[in-house]
Amino acid sequence: xxxxxxxxxxxxxxxxxxxxxxxxxxxxxxxLTLEVEDTVNMGVNMVFPCNxxxxxxxxxxxxxxxxxxxxxxxxxxxxxxxVYEEQGIKDGAPSNQQKGPAFKTxxxxxxxxCRLVVTKETMTVEGMIKIxxxxxxxxxxxxxxxxxxxxxGAIEEYTPGDEKDRCPLCGVLLNEDDECPKxxxxx
Numbered sequence: 001x002x003x004x005x006x007x008x009x010x011x012x013x014x015x016x017x018x019x020x021x022x023x024x025x026x027x028x029x030x031x032l033t034l035e036v037e038d039t040v041n042m043g044v045n046m047v048f049p050c051n052x053x054x055x056x057x058x059x060x061x062x063x064x065x066x067x068x069x070x071x072x073x074x075x076x077x078x079x080x081x082x083v084y085e086e087q088g089i090k091d092g093a094p095s096n097q098q099k100g101p102a103f104k105t106x107x108x109x110x111x112x113x114c115r116l117v118v119t120k121e122t123m124t125v126e127g128m129i130k131i132x133x134x135x136x137x138x139x140x141x142x143x144x145x146x147x148x149x150x151x152x153g154a155i156e157e158y159t160p161g162d163e164k165d166r167c168p169l170c171g172v173l174l175n176e177d178d179e180c181p182k183x184x185x186x187x
Contacts (some may be wrong), residue, residue, distance in 0.1 A: 002143060003046060004035040005053035007061060013069040013123045014076070027148040030125075032061070032132065035143070035144035036162045043168030052139060052172045052182075060135045063100040063110035069123045070116070077118065090114050107131045125154040133158065139173070140164075 001050035009030040015022040034057055038047045070077050084090035091109035099112035108119045108131045121127050125147045132145055133156065141164055146155045164173050165187070174180055178187035 001040050002035050002037045003050055003053060005057070007032045007034075007057060008055060009061065009065050011064050011067050011069055014043065014074070015122050015124075016074040016076075018122070023117055024115050026166045028074055030064075030149040032057075032128070032145060033144075033146040034132075034136070034140065035141040035142045036144075038141050038166075039154075041166050041168065041171045044171040045150065046171055047170045048140070048166070052170075056139050056173075057132075058100075059137055060100050060103060060110075062098055062160045063103070063112050063173060064117055064128075065098065067115045067117050070118060071122055072118050072120060076164045080116070081114070084114050103135065105134050106133070106135055124184050125149050125152045126156075129154055136159075 009032060011030060011120065012025060012027040014025045034053055036048050036053055041048055068080065070080070080088060090113070096113065096115065099115070100110065102112055103110045106120065108117055110117050119127065119131070128147045129145045132147070133142060136142060141160055141161050143160050144155065144157045149155065165178070166173055167183060167185045169185045170180060170183045172180055172182045174187060178186070
C-alpha cells in the first residue's frame with residue numbers, strides 16, 4: 001500500500017546558458033508529491049503517517065523554500081554572495097529562521113544561512129526530483145516523486161526498497177537505537 005504527502009516550495013532560479021525566457025532570474029511555486037510504500041503498520045493501521053512524511057521531508061527540503069537555486073558555474077553566484085557579504089547576511093540574519101541542516105551531495109549543496117542552494121545541473125523539475133530522491137531515499141521508502149513548477153512537471157517512479165522498521169504506536173521510523181524519535185517507544 002502507498003501513502004503520500006504534498007509540499008509547496010517557493011523558490012527562484014534561472015537556466016544559465018539557456019536561450020529562452022528561463023535564462024532570466026524568476027520565481028516559482030513548486031508542488032512536490034512524495035509517495036511511499038510499505039506494509040500497513042498494524043499498530044496504527046497506516047503505511048506511514050502523512051504528516052510524518054511531510055515532516056521528514058521538510059527537515060531537509062525547507063532549504064529550497066524561499067531560496068535562490070543557482071548552478072555552480074552561474075556567474076551570478078559570486079555576485080549574489082558578494083552582495084550578501086556587503087549586506088552582512090551571507091552568514092545569516094536574525095530574520096532567517098526557517099532553515100534546514102546544511103547538506104552536500106553530488107547533485108546539490110545547501111547553504112541555509114544565506115538561503116541558497118547550489119546545484120551541479122540546471123534546476124529543472126527533473127533535476128529537483130533527482131535531488132529530492134538523493135536526499136530522502138534513506139529516510140522514506142519512496143516509490144514515486146512528482147514535481148510541478150509553473151506549467152512544467154515530471155514524475156519518476158522507483159522500485160520499493162526494504163521494509164522500514166517503524167513504531168507500532170505512531171508509525172514513524174525507528175532510529176538506529178531501535179527507538180521512536182516521536183513517542184520514545186523502544187523495540
